[in-house]
Amino acid sequence: MSSFKERMKNGEVLIGSMIETPEPDVAELMSTLGFDWFWIDMEHCPLDYKNVQTILQAVNRSEAATLIRVPWNDPVYIKRALDLGPTGVIVPWVNNRDEARRAVAACKYPPEGVRGCGPRRPVWYRGFAEYVKEANEKVVVVVQIETSDALKNLREIISTPGVDGTIVGPADLSASLGHLGNPNDPEVVEAIRYVVKTHVGTKVCPGIASNPKDAEEHIGLGFRLVNVGSDLGFMRMAATEVLHRIRNCLKD
Numbered sequence: 001m002s003s004f005k006e007r008m009k010n011g012e013v014l015i016g017s018m019i020e021t022p023e024p025d026v027a028e029l030m031s032t033l034g035f036d037w038f039w040i041d042m043e044h045c046p047l048d049y050k051n052v053q054t055i056l057q058a059v060n061r062s063e064a065a066t067l068i069r070v071p072w073n074d075p076v077y078i079k080r081a082l083d084l085g086p087t088g089v090i091v092p093w094v095n096n097r098d099e100a101r102r103a104v105a106a107c108k109y110p111p112e113g114v115r116g117c118g119p120r121r122p123v124w125y126r127g128f129a130e131y132v133k134e135a136n137e138k139v140v141v142v143v144q145i146e147t148s149d150a151l152k153n154l155r156e157i158i159s160t161p162g163v164d165g166t167i168v169g170p171a172d173l174s175a176s177l178g179h180l181g182n183p184n185d186p187e188v189v190e191a192i193r194y195v196v197k198t199h200v201g202t203k204v205c206p207g208i209a210s211n212p213k214d215a216e217e218h219i220g221l222g223f224r225l226v227n228v229g230s231d232l233g234f235m236r237m238a239a240t241e242v243l244h245r246i247r248n249c250l251k252d
Contacts (some may be wrong), residue, residue: 171209
C-alpha cells in the first residue's frame with residue numbers, strides 16, 4: 001500500500017477532517033468513518049501535547065494519516081510534535097522561502113536539518129535506528145498559505161526542497177487581503193485559484209481548509225489535500241439538522 005506521502009505526490013484526492021476536541025472517544029469515532037487524514041490542531045484549539053498523544057493513540061487502528069498543526073513555525077514545537085509519531089506536521093503562517101526552509105529543517109535530522117534526535121513514541125513500534133534513518137524521507141511537511149506575502153512568494157515556497165504540500169487558509173488569507181470574514185470575496189476567490197494553478201507541474205500537493213459546502217468546488221479546482229470540516233463542526237451540523245427536523249414535525 002502506498003504511503004500517505006506517495007499518495008500526495010501521485011495526485012490522489014485526500015479527504016480530511018480537523019480534530020479540535022481533546023476527547024479520545026471523539027477521535028476514535030472519527031477514525032472509523034473512512035477519512036484519509038486528520039488535521040490535529042494545536043494552533044487554535046485547546047490541545048496540549050498529552051491531548052495530542054491520546055488522540056494519536058485513539059486513531060491508531062485506522063489507516064488515516066495524522067498531521068499535527070503546530071502552534072507556530074518553531075523548531076521546538078515541531079520537534080515535540082514529531083516525537084509523538086504522527087505522519088507529519090502542518091506549519092502555519094509560512095510567507096517566504098526562508099520560512100519554508102526553516103519549517104523543513106525543523107522536521108529533518110542532521111545533516112539535512114536541525115531536528116533534535118530524541119524520538120519518543122515512534123520508536124516504540126520501529127526501533128530507534130530504523131526510525132531515525134527513515135524519518136527524513138517519510139515525515140510529511142505541509143506549510144500553510146495564509147497571507148498576501150505568501151501569495152507573492154508562492155513559487156519560491158513550493159520550490160523549497162522538502163515541502164510536500166501546502167494548505168490554503170481561506171479565513172486568514174481573506175483577512176490579509178482586506179476582506180476579514182469574507183472568504184468568498186472575488187479577490188480571495190481569485191487568489192485561491194492562483195494558488196492551485198501555481199502547483200501545476202510540481203510534485204507539491206495543493207491543499208485547502210475547506211468546508212462541506214465548498215469542498216466539491218475546491219476539488220474541482222484541483223486541490224488534493226482537502227480538509228472538509230471538523231469533529232465539532234460535524235456534531236453541530238448533525239444536531240442542528242435533527243433538531244430542525246423534529247421541530248418541523250411538531251409544527252405539523
